[in-house]
Amino acid sequence: MSRTAENYRGYNFAYLDEQTKRMIRRAILKAIAIPGYQVPFASREMPMPYGWGTGGVQVTAAILGPSDVLKVIDQGADDTTNAVSIRQFFEKTAGVETTTETGKASVIQTRHRIPEAKLQANQVLVYQVPIPEPLRFLEPRETETRTLHALAEYGLMHVRLYEDIAQHGHIAKTYAYPVLVADRYVMDPSPIPKFDNPKMHESAALQLFGAGREKRIYAVPPHTKVVSLDFEDHPFEATKFEQPCALCGAKDSYLDEVITDDRGGRMFVCSDTHHCETRRCEGHLGPLGMPVTEAAE
Amino acid sequence: MYVAVKGGERAIANAHRLLEHERRGDRSVPEIGTAQIEQQLSLAVDRVMSEGSLYDRALAALAIKQARGDLIEAIFLIRAYRTTLPRFGFSVPLDTAAMAIRRRISSTYKDLPGGQVLGPTFDYTHRLLDFALAAEGEPEAPATAPVDTELRFPRVTDLIAEDDLIERNPPADPAGPVGDLTREPLAFPAERDLRLQNLARGDEGFLLALGYSTQRGYGRNHPFVGEIRMGEVEVEFEIPELGITVSLGAVTLTECQMVNQFKGSLTEPAKFTRGYGLSFGHCERRAMSMSLVDRALRADELGEERTSPAQDEEFVLSHSDNIQATGFVEHLKLPHYVDFQAELALLRQMRREHEARQNTYPEAAE
Numbered sequence: 001m002s003r004t005a006e007n008y009r010g011y012n013f014a015y016l017d018e019q020t021k022r023m024i025r026r027a028i029l030k031a032i033a034i035p036g037y038q039v040p041f042a043s044r045e046m047p048m049p050y051g052w053g054t055g056g057v058q059v060t061a062a063i064l065g066p067s068d069v070l071k072v073i074d075q076g077a078d079d080t081t082n083a084v085s086i087r088q089f090f091e092k093t094a095g096v097e098t099t100t101e102t103g104k105a106s107v108i109q110t111r112h113r114i115p116e117a118k119l120q121a122n123q124v125l126v127y128q129v130p131i132p133e134p135l136r137f138l139e140p141r142e143t144e145t146r147t148l149h150a151l152a153e154y155g156l157m158h159v160r161l162y163e164d165i166a167q168h169g170h171i172a173k174t175y176a177y178p179v180l181v182a183d184r185y186v187m188d189p190s191p192i193p194k195f196d197n198p199k200m201h202e203s204a205a206l207q208l209f210g211a212g213r214e215k216r217i218y219a220v221p222p223h224t225k226v227v228s229l230d231f232e233d234h235p236f237e238a239t240k241f242e243q244p245c246a247l248c249g250a251k252d253s254y255l256d257e258v259i260t261d262d263r264g265g266r267m268f269v270c271s272d273t274h275h276c277e278t279r280r281c282e283g284h285l286g287p288l289g290m291p292v293t294e295a296a297e
Numbered sequence: 298m299y300v301a302v303k304g305g306e307r308a309i310a311n312a313h314r315l316l317e318h319e320r321r322g323d324r325s326v327p328e329i330g331t332a333q334i335e336q337q338l339s340l341a342v343d344r345v346m347s348e349g350s351l352y353d354r355a356l357a358a359l360a361i362k363q364a365r366g367d368l369i370e371a372i373f374l375i376r377a378y379r380t381t382l383p384r385f386g387f388s389v390p391l392d393t394a395a396m397a398i399r400r401r402i403s404s405t406y407k408d409l410p411g412g413q414v415l416g417p418t419f420d421y422t423h424r425l426l427d428f429a430l431a432a433e434g435e436p437e438a439p440a441t442a443p444v445d446t447e448l449r450f451p452r453v454t455d456l457i458a459e460d461d462l463i464e465r466n467p468p469a470d471p472a473g474p475v476g477d478l479t480r481e482p483l484a485f486p487a488e489r490d491l492r493l494q495n496l497a498r499g500d501e502g503f504l505l506a507l508g509y510s511t512q513r514g515y516g517r518n519h520p521f522v523g524e525i526r527m528g529e530v531e532v533e534f535e536i537p538e539l540g541i542t543v544s545l546g547a548v549t550l551t552e553c554q555m556v557n558q559f560k561g562s563l564t565e566p567a568k569f570t571r572g573y574g575l576s577f578g579h580c581e582r583r584a585m586s587m588s589l590v591d592r593a594l595r596a597d598e599l600g601e602e603r604t605s606p607a608q609d610e611e612f613v614l615s616h617s618d619n620i621q622a623t624g625f626v627e628h629l630k631l632p633h634y635v636d637f638q639a640e641l642a643l644l645r646q647m648r649r650e651h652e653a654r655q656n657t658y659p660e661a662a663e
Contacts, residue, residue: 011381040482045380049373050624052631075635082631084306112635130625141611143485168647174639193639213621215482239642256634257641271635 014061014094020044024062024217028208031219036181037149038132043215053086054212056109056128060090063124063208064107069097071105076113076254076271083111100274112175114196116253116275119205121222127190129211132218134178134188154186157229165234174239180227181220195239195254200226245270248279249286320365334358343549343578344368348619349375350479350498351382352548352577369500369619376620380479387475389533389542393552393575394452396528400579403453404522405556411450416527417579453524454554454571463556463569485611492594492614493587497575499617501583507607508589516593516605519558520572527551527579551576555588562600570599 012018020042027041046054064070070090074083078100086109087098099105102117109126119125131137135145138156148156157178164172177194181187189197190209200207200220207220220226230236244251246267253275255268267288270276280289321328335342335358345357349372357375364370400416403409457463476491483491496504511518529547536543553574561567572592574584593607606612616622 015381017381017383040484042480042482045376045479045620047377049627050621051626051628052624054624075632079305080632081305081309084309088306111631112633130628142615143611169650172643172647174643175636191633191636193635195639213625239639254635255638257638271638 011093013066014064014090014096015047016044016058016061021062024058027217028059028062028219031208031217032206032221034185035221035224036185036187036218038216038218040215041217043212046212048085048089050213051130052082053109053111053128055210055214055217056111056126056212057086057089057210058212059126059208059210059217060107060109061094063126064090064094064096066094066096068106069099069104070094071099071102071108072110073108073113073115073272074111075256076115076275077273079273102272102274112191112193113254113271114192114199116250116270116272117278118199119203121204123205125203125205125207127192127207127209129188129190129209129214129216132188132209132211132214132216134176134186149185152184157186161229161231165231171230171234171236177236178229180229182224186229187218187220187226193239193254194228194236197226197228197236198238202226241268243268244286245276245279245289246286247289248276248284249289250276250279250284320363329362331355331358331362334361340579341366341368341371343576343580344501344583345371345375347577347580347583348372348498348500349379351375351379369623373620373623384480386534388545389535390469390471391530391532391550393526393530393550394450394455396450396526396530396550396552397547398450398526398528400527401450401524402522403524405453405457405524409453409456411448418581450526452526452554454556457523457556457569461568464559464571466571483614485614486597487610487614489591489595492610493573493575493591495614495617496587496590499587500619500622501580501586503617503619503622504583504586504590507593507613508586510605511589511593511607516596516603516608518570518572518589518592520589520592521556522585523554523556523571525551525553525581525584527581549578551578551580551584553581553584553588555585555592557592559599570595 014021016024023042027039031037031039043055044058046057048054048057060070070087071078072083072087072090074080077083078087090096091098102108102115103120106122107124107126108115108119109128111128114125133142133145135148135156138160139145139148148154161171161173164170173194175193176188176191177197179187179189179197179200189200202223202225203220204222206222209218211217228236239254241251241255245253245255247269250270253270253272256271258267258269259265260267280291285291335354338358338361341361342354342357345360345368346352346354349357349360351357356378357371360371360374361368363374398411398414400418401411401414403413454463458465476488476494478491478494483495487495510516512520528549530550531547532545533542534545535541555572555574557570557572559568559570570592572588572590572595574586574588574591576584576587590607590613593605594610594613596603596608601608603609
């Protein structure tokens, strides 16, 4: 607590009061007990806006202990503005150690990505979720969608995916691609690219999902079956890139497209900044990459 | 060259510093004090207290100053502060019939016990810019009359109820649980107490538009302003350990009771029904809008067909909160390049496929 900054004095460890944390932990335990099921919880108003990670922040605040090491990423990167802001929030309110190293973190809060490095049994991945309901854009009413989940009636979703195939020849969904968890609940994996979906399956790490505005928590416990929805004759296929990362040469990571000039110049680089840095430190070099010693300022 | 697309800690710190500078404005102009906001922008303070769900004029004024006059931002500051406050319990139900009246009007009766009291209102002012106000000057002291302590202001709806022409309020249930959507997630269908709590903290513009829509035929409910009253009401708190009730002080409230037509049904004779609006401070527009929407949301209970947005509980209650709304709308500013990248790749694939089809069957394009 000694590292707690001046303007957060008067607030509890990790901002939330203990009663609130207990309430959130109960919701998390229930979510772990029923994989993929959306548990309503009494989401609090947080000092950052709804839609900016309040669900993830509340889950992180509820599970964080003084000895935890926290990593926060947005779009795979540690240095995007909102990741910086959330990391600073926990540095100030909890005084916990933070890191950018995926392997060193015990809790990783993320928006829109799963790190490239395989997660381990002692790690928790906390997702920020905007719309937890996978059926929401097919049926706007909560009263209806809860009934559909209760009956495991997922025909709407299959029809939606089938219509894509009929119209385009393939499923035209590239992120927030729905998954079936533990053969029971269809779940929205949050807007991660479908490239990341296979990483959720049988993951050794605990995966927690927090939606603050929508007041829902759900979970995928370690070593749980997570299957991306598909058809026998149209199996799920993760996005593949045609070129390697321009900086580190990785052929198996998710790439961001970066516009380099106004004459149509493009380069593709790893979205997971720590993964890219690690590879360059190990000596891997892409076509436009510089050796790490020179790149470091 | 790797274009710098990702922001850093220093950029954030500098942006906040610049924001503080902009908030202060021209430093040769005297800085505004929170007491000035509290006193002279008092209706802004009232709105921030109402939608922030926290009755504290000084904090609301501070929030308005910090938010540079952006009231939704100020409400956000208050909400984020309020959420950390401990909850001791619930007050005894407020008795608005015992309000120390500063304003009280009815549009259903020309005169009534207690009389019509205009109070401080913009009504009947001509909306002409008062250029004299640009220069500072002291306004006239208000006219006063001796206080008549005998005067009572019975609620208009209670007067109508004496003739049994309006639905009765449901009987009080002091032992019943008090719903609180800030402590329990809202589930649908919601009870009226939770609906009213949701509306009481809902965005004024949203409530106004929905209330207006009922007047234009989208869920019409034939309203009359039974009564609007504004003034101070004592807040009492029962201490169960001691078995006594203590006063915590007084709050300024605006209450609107809308009286609406009801055609009757097979089992019930025609009668008036009620829509209820309540707000901290002097917020007449929001109290009136709230009472229209409250009445519209009672469609199911009164056996009316639900045809319009204002009657749709899930639609209204899920979108009334401006802190939720502004957060989610503005989150579109956050980076989305991972998802955008996925969409780009898909779009390129689809265009390649389209082109291939065109080349295979060129006549199909004609």
